[in-house]
Amino acid sequence: MKLLRRLLASVRRGDRPDSAPPSRSPRRRAWVPYALVVLAALASLAGLSVRPPTGVPGDTADYVIVAGAAGLRWDDLDPKRTPALWQEATQGSIGWLSVRSAHHATCPADGWLTLGAGNYAVWNARRVSGKCPALAPVVEQPDGIGANLPEMARVVRANADNQPYGAVPGALSESVRCTVAVGPGAAVGAARPYGRVDRYAPALPDDPQGLFTQCPLSLVDLGSITATGTARQAQVALADSTLARVLAARPQQSLVVVAGVSDTDTSSRLHVAIAEGPGWRGGWLTSAGTGRDGYLQLVDLAPTVLTTIGRPAPEGLFSGRTASSVDGRPADLAGSVLGEHDADRRSAAQRGIAGMFFTGLAAVQVALFLLVVPLMIRARRHAGPTGPASAPRLMVRSVEVLLIAAALAIPAALLTDALPWWRTGRPGIVFALLTFAVVAAGTAAVRLAPRYPRTLWPMGVIAAGAAVVVGADLLTGARLQLNGVAGYSAVEGARYSGVGSVGLGVFVAGALLVAGCAAQWVRRPWRPVVVVLVGGFAVIMVGSPYLGADPVGAIAVTAGVCVAAAISTGGWLTFPRFAWATVAGLAVTIGFAVLDLRRPALEQGSVGRFLTALGDGTAGPAIQRAAAASGLALDSPLTFLAVGGALMLAFSQFSPWGGLNRVFGLHPALRAALAGTTVAVVLAGIFGGAAFAVAGAAAAVAVPVMVLTTMRVLEHAADRTRPDGETDGPGGPGLSARHTPAPDKSGASVR
Known part of the structure; x- marks a missing residue:
């Protein structure tokens, strides 16, 4: 309770976390983030250890x-x-x-x-x-x-x-x-x-x-x-x-x-x-x-x-x-x-539309990234006396709207599956129109909100919306994902309940990006607290048999949360941080495996069944199945979404015009969130037999909002912070406080 009161008081006062004076006893509190990581692992383990009762088979017969x-x-x-x-x-x-x-x-x-x-x-x-x-x-x-x-x-x-x-x-x-x-x-x-x-x-x-x-x-x-x-x-x-x-x-x-x-x-x-x-x-x-x-x-x-x-x-x-x-x-x-x-009719409609939806989404996002590259180059301030003229403001704002819409596409498709579009005579056209309407409404809500000019607000609200859509679906029985365009098909036989590959990617990206944005509003030593609280909730949502029912995904998310918490205060992933993150991830994995192995064979989850097969020497087919499933999953539009998103992020970070390094300098918790998301979705794809499906779904949400944030930061790259009380003419402060807040100790600023 004392910790919670401190966090709430910090937010109410509007403290700028990184501009606050350093703690008087930094060494005394240095262990707190790592202890919280371990506590999150234990809480996640407790949430994953509870399993619902299985149905009772019928009476015996002769x-x-x-x-x-x-x-x-x-x-x-x-x-x-x-x-x-x-x-x-x-x-x-x-x-x-x-x-x-x-x-x-x-x-x-x-x-x-x-x-x-x-x-x-x-x-x-x-x-x-x-x-x-x-x-x-x-x-x-x-x-x-x-x-x-x-x-x-x-x-x-x-x-x-x-x-x-x-x-x-x-x-x-x-x-x-x-x-x-x-x-x-x-x-x-x-x-x-x-x-x-x-x-x-x-x-x-x-x-x-x-x-x-x-x-x-x-x-x-x-x-x-x-x-x-x-x-x-x-x-x-x-x-x-x-x-x-x-x-x-x-x-x-x-x-x-x-x-x-x-x-x-x-x-x-x-x-x-x-x-x-x-x-x-x-x-x-x-x-x-x-x-x-x-x-x-x-x-x-x-x-x-x-x-x-x-x-x-x-x-x-x-x-x-x-x-x-x-x-x-x-x-x-x-x-x-x-x-x-009629689940058969719905699943038939889903299979015919899912491929077209994700293919179209991949094509639109790749085209949008190609359009953004010259805008980034023109937004960059050049040292010489001459340089390319800035892009027209209307074009920049239009691209921002398109990036918001692209990030909302998969959550909108999930919401559309709540309607019986598959019962119409033209299910493909009806689904497209309904999804477009939901995307348009969501984009308008984000763009026209009074807080839209704030740098991290669009990312935070889009990520929160994506996580809420998937989380609410899991709380109500994952009905939107079953036989849904943005879910999984019962005909394919890979999954029938809980969170699917697409839903997992969207939920992980949304939850960790929300954690990264929220962590920027608290003092530096307490950022791991925010990441651990949000991430621990995500682990339980994914791994609980009552909700996501994906223990492999929960283990992957735990690893991602541990990495994000370890570097959320800034700096690199040093060996001590990596060691603490590894210990926490192994604690969840080993603990859940031990609990799963203690159950009867018919009640064991995928982790327990695999370890049982590994112990009796019959795990070879399971490994072959996972490899075969990953090979088949490579031939998917989600793979192109993952590859296209990775290339766009690489350009944004490593090119002279990208500006992503500046975003990470201004908002170090975002780098932690992106690193944690990457670790989680890659591990989930490898061990879950989904290849790049989880990463592609995460990229479809995370990369557009990350690019949007980068463009907004580049737009104000030449702004300078003025001392309190100074003005720049009648317009007020020379710095747009909405975009470039108080400087960090490293010279970066956080909002």
Whole structure:
């Protein structure tokens, strides 16, 4: 409380921090910033150690029947045309199924194989264009009881040698006593690694009574839904009639899982997931792998099956997590999954627009930076008698407005996702118009504010706005980022809840820039206090399982905050400062890892799972997956945003005309904020498998406002501070107090 009163009193008095007299006991207080860094690490660790309770899986059952239909979507269901499917969905727990496999397009064979592997697998790695090939595995029946898939040995070797996921096709069937397969797709899912299917029927018998009691696990292929229009309705109706016969023959104490196990062409979609049986009556399906009510992964089905029949999962082979049922689903089935809650339709619109949005933003920002360079050169005061004339004032003010708009683009896109633009006939045009309107309103609010002439005010308010938009979204369940243009898609299967790569970059840049601006308003010894308080809050927001749910990102942000706090008082990152920052970052990392490892395996986060795999020698696939994900993420407009922003900052700092060094001299806490942001986003991209996606999103917000601040400082580079009381004619002080405040001890000034 004493510290807080001092800070508030300093701000109320309007003290110029760097012009204040030095502390009488500097050595006595020299340890305070470093102690605060350690306290922030401990507070962050406490915030990250709390995890929400996981959902409770349904009751155990004696039998599980998995009925799969490739391509089955929620908009295929109708109470009259598909009564069996509709009744199962009404009585059971439901969700959206992401059918990601090891293939860029999950075709039926890939989907069934992934289901049987409990991991991301691929049947054939050949590239698919247009529609998926028909599901036609070679099925031999030498004894009339079971079957044999001669291609299975090749498929197992291909997944082991050419894929980074460590998938073993047939791991599910190897974990149970025996399996029953009906249809070719079910044979792919039920085959053991050497190709044997224990019980096999090419089609559902006319009288299937007793079929599903032969083994604890049965897989039934309901067919593939590939057509459109009335032909598609006929295919769905056929699948529904087959399911009705399965339900009529199901044994007592059985769980029926209905799943749209794959796509049928290259346009990835979200599919049907239904679980109906003891303990699965109503509610949303979810799992620890998604962390989002109503969303499930295809790889979650295998561990769910084994948990239901009381069998242990094979160690280190499954990537999915056991599904569970949670309350909160509306009673109206159509209102749960269709209309404004149609996640499949929204995700399809998001994927088509996200690439165009970020490509356009990258092009606009690069063009804007090219326009700013000559303005910086002309704004620089030259030592000679002649030099280039200053740029027209109207042009400079227009470029300032464009820089503000560019920095607000991603936060505006997040806010636009709160509106149902994706339900319109022209979603791309509507999204563009709405985003432009939000950007225009935000730009006007910043530009027309009375405090706009103050040097750091535009940067502070834009950064605060960006951080508030992402933070408010996290506090309300990250609904704007899920299937949002500036968020992440559930179809891609990388993330379903919490903060995404784009949101992380925007939030980190906004929070640390706000900390840097706010730190300029307090005395030099207390600047680390401001950085630590704001940064510690950001770490908890990112890492808390209730909010950002990104422990890797939280560790990266902790490192960035420690670096920013260490150099916020000015000077370089000396070895003692680096050592304290490293100790604090390691404290959070090690402490959180220890706490995560103490949890049950199914409740561990990404850090705990990785360390567990590292301990038992199975971490290779995880490292390969992260590297592969980073390689794929390089081919993104966010990479161009990151590279373009880095080049612009390099020009601003190292060229004779840039002026960024002058900004850092006037406002040393900004250099700390930029350094901390750089450390955080680079580490988050490397360890999170996002490459430059996090850095690109951060650059899209931070670089335009940093360039804007540089231009404003260059504009007043020739101003001089006058002694108190002196005036420069009737206009008042010769120095614009709004732009160039009192000098620092080093000759710089801070505002």
